[in-house]
Amino acid sequence: MEWNVELAAGPYEGGTDGPVWDGEALLFALVGQSRIMRYHPGTGQVAVYRKYTGNTIGLTFGPDGQLYGCQSFARRVVRFNVDGSMSMLADRLEGRLHNQPDDLVIDSGGRIWFTDPLPHPRVLEPPIDHASVLRLQRDGAGAWRLERMTYDTVFPTGILLSADERTLYVSENPSDATGRAELRAYPIGDDGALGPGRVLQTFRGPCGVHGMCLDSDGNVVACVGQPGSEQGPAITVFSAGGEVLENHPFKLGQANNCAFGDPDLSVLYVTTAEGHLCRVRDTGWRGSHLLR
Secondary structure: OOOOOOEEEOOOOOEEEEEEEOOOOOOEEEEOOOOOOOOOOOOOEEEEEEEOOOOOEHHHHOOOEEEEEOOOOOOEEEOOOOOEEEEEEEOOOOEEEOOOOEEEEEOOOOOOOEOOOOOOOOOOOOOOOEEEEEEEEEOOOOOEEEEOOOOOOEEEEEEOOOOOOOOEEEEEEEOOOOOOOEEEEEEEEOOOEEEEEEEEEEOOOOOEEEEEEEEEEOOEEEEEEEOOOOOOEEEEEEEOOOEEEEEEOOOOEEEEEEEEEOOOOOEEEEEOOOOOEEEEEOOOOOEOOOOO
């Protein structure tokens, strides 16, 4: 069945990203404008939720109910506090500033897993010499500690946890045409370490999965491809093992990220590189009540 993709809001100047459902409305990022917006599906109204977000891209809620984001301009992960303030988390790995966080997911223990691809070449402080999945977690004194989790990634972007938190899905998107874009699954051990990654899907060209979310059956709903590429932009549903269950071409540009929303989590919201907030009402899939 062909999906009916509706324009919910926009297009805005610059890309939209990081959609996440807050229980009543959908939050999404206007990356270039350094704003987080709040879309209410009942009224169709869009309001500014946060300003001056430092080009925040990925968004998610933690088990503490707080909103967290990847502040790409400032090269750090932050917490947006309910009082309007913002808390900066640890941003140095072995004394060096990490790269440019792109997407994040938080487990039930409050550990923050995020992708850290290489930053824009014009940065004041040089990047670290690897692009990896990193993890933030609190130490015994309550301070945030940063740890490297992958050693085989070149340009990781999207990230997602399985429902049982035993698998970490990571999209690998090398920036040059000679690279191979992949969707990988890493087992998470009892000690929290990652085992060897397994390639679930390989994509034509350097552009694979951008962002993804989980459905109630544990399937991965992913934004893939880009305009002008052999793959072409699409929303693809993968099983937990990587089998393609559905593939729907996306005609409004490059789909950046997605999340299920509305009170029953039956509507799929999609953000785009061209500044749209889109929705699909009748996908046949439903979102998970777990964190994105």
